[in-house]
Amino acid sequence: MKIENIEDLRVLVETSRGGSLTAASRVLGITPAAASAMLKRLEVQLGVRLFERSTRAMRLTDAGQTLLDYAVRALELLEEGEAQVVPANRALVGTLRVAAPSDLTRSLLLPWFDEFLVTHPGIRLALSVSDRVQDVLRDQVDVALRYGDISDAKAGAGLVARLLCHTRRVLCAAPSYLARHGTPETPADLARHNGVTFHIAGKAYATWRFGREGEWVEVAMPSDRGANDAAIAHQWALAGVGITYKAELDLRCDLLSGALVRLLPQWTGESYPLYAVLPSNRFVPGRVRAFVDFIAERLGNLADRDHSEGRPPAIAPPAYSGRAREEG
Template sequence: MDRLSAMALLVKVTELGSMSAAARALNMPLTTVSRHIGELENALGVRLLARTTRKLTLTDAGVDYVAAARRILEEVENAERQATGEYQEPKGELVISAPTMFGRQHVLPVIAEFIARYPQIHVRLLLSDRNADLVGDHIDLAVRIGDLADSSMVATRLGRMRIVACAHPALLAKYGEPQRPRDLAALPIIRIESPMPYRGWRFRAAEREDQLINLPPALSVTTPESAADAARLGVGVARLLHYQALDGLRQGELRLLLERVEPEPAPVHLLYTARDLAPLKLRKFIDFAAPALRQALLRIAGAA
């Protein structure tokens, strides 16, 4: 294996946390991955990975080498894009990640107009409610709803999205409409399961920190769409992003609750890897999509 390929393999191993995960991702035998990493270490005369029975970690030399390898691989990728003309004309593959429902309703129409204008760009739209790893998943740009944690990325602000509680009018007629967050304890609750630990529903509190209300669910689901559907069927109260509740609100099947104490709206951004020279296809998409998505957010904010 040549040195660049070995660098890329080592970076993949560190991104995924194990040789077996890298082997699966690259469709390579585990023994081959292990052999190539060993050959790289022998060529350098230094141990890059500390192997234990439970996990794989980088040595001090490995940390420095992987950081340098990332820079070198990025320079090679930039050179290849330069050679193929991606910096002179918008063309090639553009990989975009977006939340499932928001992506289907609002990002996909923008992409449809974009590829009609730039037919030499092939877009892959990855719809998932999981926050994807842009580097590890080879994603050029992500639509992200919520607070940003990774400062190594570049973010373009689009707007904000309300976080709402809602329920079917018939359910409220049966149980009564809650006047304070703690009143929700008397109503059945729909919870959306996620990889993040559940800490409760957040509500704004006057002159003090936001309060968290921990509510046991009558129904747990794995997608916001399912939670919205269940709320529209009268199963219970759901906590959703505003756009996820919009169809039910328009049809009179959902009513907003506790609007005066809603938490701060979630920020919405376009997120992409910080690079000195972004491909023209990415710059063109950002310039095209940002105004359109800002208008979409304004329409949602002004809706029922």
């Protein structure tokens, strides 16, 4: 191992954050000369230049940026490990990097994130909200919440996926839209309606599938609008401009309130399971395990609430109990 002093990595991190060795030295409580010597030692040990230096600023090189990303994580893991071995201070600490779908985040997850942070004040949440399928390795995400098939995410990457719940797509529209255009009774009727669509993997999701008694039909949905953000399709449906076909979990609150009306209830929508995808199962920080367990528990509570109140549940928990069954 070429890196001999962990404090040299702290100089790298703080120099990057502050833009200068002087800023790093102030944070670390050392002299600028000492900070410079430590950074130089790190560069010599690795045989690469980590910063491009000028009279005005210090800019990370490509090698410096790569090492910085790993150094930040390494220091966070050490911080968490130190907290765990001190009996009086076993709190979860560090940055939790989460990627989640836009509509699910806005319609359901935000208050859960707040609750988790209140419970664990030592954790800092870095949230990436997007319907783009993020690469948890390349984008340096601790956990990605993903709908649908995740086999492409795991292929060749050694990733771990934990099934959080089963849900399905449901067809729905606002009462105002149905008052103007009528209610479709069969999938074929959708040809006379307007759909609000969104993109999946960069392509418009406009071919909708419905099943009944083991047979499935496909409908090429006419649409005058689409977006790369599923939350916008949700808002368009609420505004009464068209019909949408989305995960029931995203729509649960609006279906319960009557803001959206479920259509073709005798037909089954496509399965749309929700997973937590992790970069590896070799070492999962405690804060990440705690977060995934927390979200799984809240989803289970949601299903229990629907059952206790006599409603068909919007989701079904995985068909196993206890901690995650990890699929690698």
